[in-house]
Amino acid sequence: MTVHRSVLDAVGGTPLIQLNRITAGIAAAVHVKVEFANPGGSVKDRAALAMVREAERLGHLQPGGVIVEGSSGNTGVGLAMVAAQHGHRAIVVVPDTIAREKVALLRAYGAQVVQTVGKLPREHPEHVNNLARRIAAETPGGWHANQYDNPANPRVHELTTGPEIWEQTDGRVTHLVAGVGTGGTISGTGRYLKQHGVTIVAADPLTSVYSGGDGSPYFVESIGHYLHPSTVDDVWPQAFDQGVIDRFERIPDRESLAVARRLAREEGLLVGGSAGTAVAAALRVAAELGPEHVVVAILPDSGRSYLSKYFDDDWMTQLGFLDAPHGPFVRDVVQEHGLAVAHAGHSLAAVLDIHSDGLVAVVTPRDSDTPTRSAPEVIGVVEPAALRALVATDPARSDDDVTAHAAPAPVAVGAGENLAAARARLAGDAPVLVLVDGRAVTVVARSALEQVPVTSR
Numbered sequence: 001m002t003v004h005r006s007v008l009d010a011v012g013g014t015p016l017i018q019l020n021r022i023t024a025g026i027a028a029a030v031h032v033k034v035e036f037a038n039p040g041g042s043v044k045d046r047a048a049l050a051m052v053r054e055a056e057r058l059g060h061l062q063p064g065g066v067i068v069e070g071s072s073g074n075t076g077v078g079l080a081m082v083a084a085q086h087g088h089r090a091i092v093v094v095p096d097t098i099a100r101e102k103v104a105l106l107r108a109y110g111a112q113v114v115q116t117v118g119k120l121p122r123e124h125p126e127h128v129n130n131l132a133r134r135i136a137a138e139t140p141g142g143w144h145a146n147q148y149d150n151p152a153n154p155r156v157h158e159l160t161t162g163p164e165i166w167e168q169t170d171g172r173v174t175h176l177v178a179g180v181g182t183g184g185t186i187s188g189t190g191r192y193l194k195q196h197g198v199t200i201v202a203a204d205p206l207t208s209v210y211s212g213g214d215g216s217p218y219f220v221e222s223i224g225h226y227l228h229p230s231t232v233d234d235v236w237p238q239a240f241d242q243g244v245i246d247r248f249e250r251i252p253d254r255e256s257l258a259v260a261r262r263l264a265r266e267e268g269l270l271v272g273g274s275a276g277t278a279v280a281a282a283l284r285v286a287a288e289l290g291p292e293h294v295v296v297a298i299l300p301d302s303g304r305s306y307l308s309k310y311f312d313d314d315w316m317t318q319l320g321f322l323d324a325p326h327g328p329f330v331r332d333v334v335q336e337h338g339l340a341v342a343h344a345g346h347s348l349a350a351v352l353d354i355h356s357d358g359l360v361a362v363v364t365p366r367d368s369d370t371p372t373r374s375a376p377e378v379i380g381v382v383e384p385a386a387l388r389a390l391v392a393t394d395p396a397r398s399d400d401d402v403t404a405h406a407a408p409a410p411v412a413v414g415a416g417e418n419l420a421a422a423r424a425r426l427a428g429d430a431p432v433l434v435l436v437d438g439r440a441v442t443v444v445a446r447s448a449l450e451q452v453p454v455t456s457r
Helices: 044-058 072-085 099-106 130-140 152-168 185-196 252-269 274-288 313-318 349-354 384-393 393-400 419-424 446-450
Strands: 016-018 029-034 068-072 089-095 113-117 143-144 175-179 197-205 247-251 295-301 342-343 360-362 379-382 411-414 434-435 439-445
Touching: 016 152, 029 143, 029 274, 044 072, 044 152, 044 247, 068 072, 068 130, 068 349, 072 099, 089 099, 089 130, 089 143, 099 113, 113 130, 130 143, 175 274, 175 342, 185 197, 185 295, 185 411, 197 274, 247 252, 247 274, 252 274, 252 342, 274 295, 313 411, 342 349, 349 384, 360 439, 379 439, 384 393, 434 446, 439 446
Parallel strands: 029 295, 068 089, 068 143, 089 113, 175 197, 175 295, 197 247, 342 360, 411 434
Antiparallel strands: 016 029, 360 379, 434 439
């Protein structure tokens, strides 16, 4: 019997598991490194322990100190676990977009949780990382872990995760697939395996800037790179060694979440959305290969942290990722005929030059040629007829910013949502935004959902 002296001795050494059912028809072997087997429940336990030990060794974190970090949850949990063993306090700054299970986990470990708005420009003082840095500076004994730029983050994966995969496959691994968040996992693991000729594939959300997306919001947590439109200087993490990456696989949210759900139901592996992204990419890679190849995907965390999101059918349906079990559906009365868009900051005159009727969604401006359709960036709705009447009465208003005349952000419903269920949760006459895969396809008046479906007539 092996007895660990503390929970921290159980960090690392996670199992490698072969996928069997989800890989039907694929010749290459696909294995997954189940990092949720770490005691804190994620791959971030490795980085958390390494960063704290190095900070203590260098004297940056004194006995009884305060560990402060900005995190989407997993690193915060790892740091809180280490803090409990080392006699430190932990303060974790999290965006308000993370799953509520993660907030509960952090508090269960005794961490103080500070929530801030998730979608802020990098330069904003309340941005997750800026707020964590300020709290650390203002707290006696405070130390900012700074996982994004801390060299101990990728180094621990080069020293542990990479060698473990090489040994567990008896040196047969040919392809590594992992997501990129801070970049520490794929950079360190990839750096070790690349020395042995392994191809390194980065799995990335479709709109993530890392792989060339527009940076608009996506629904898979903890990987990718969101870019706020008002960010001036988009600085990437120093922990991310771009030179390690051989290629990217860009995975849309629907594919990531569908694969995560399939892993639970077909392989008995309950994992998070970023693991779904990694496996979706691994399946694409493996489909191109023969039986002599071995593909390894890193699964960062457990699906138990996302039961209220990716494994909640109502959440998935209301965002347009699933269809309800029974119709009629929202799409039966509302056609996905395209979203009329006006950019925040445009004048009423500019909006009226383009739009003449119906309802127009006011969105956060990005590329004017391909305006965002991401639901979180729809900030309001205007009606051109009403704007035209206003300008006719007072021509000087034509220079007004359209945002000043926008009704609040509309209520969102999924295109595949049961029509009666969607109606039941709508209140008043507010406009309705119809979503497919978390992205807006049209905006309509509340009355549009009162129509009788063609299929029911």
